[in-house]
Amino acid sequence: MLIQKLVTEYQRERNQEPNTLNDLLDYYQKKYITGEIDVKDYREIYDFLHQQGATSAHEYV
Known part of the structure; x- marks a missing residue:
């Protein structure tokens, strides 16, 4: 899966940009x-x- 696809899905669902790769992972x-x-x-x-x-x-943790 391409990083742009990950970011686009995150943006669509959360209505904001991920601040870090950690945000995407979480x-x-x-x-x-x-x-x-x-x-x-x-x-x-x-x-x-x-x-x-x-x-x-x-x-x-």
């Missing part, structure tokens, strides 16, 4: 937890964002 983690995306898509998104330097809010 957004897609929530979508996964609520069953809106499947594990395959989640892993692809997570791996891509993590490789770009994103860290999850859950990693700080």
Whole structure:
């Protein structure tokens, strides 16, 4: 999945720009937890964002 597609979906749903890659990662983690995306898509998104330097809010707990 391309980063622009991720950003566009975030903007459409939240009516704002993501401030950081971490915002995108947290957004897609929530979508996964609520069953809106499947594990395959989640892993692809997570791996891509993590490789770009994103860290999850859950990693700080």
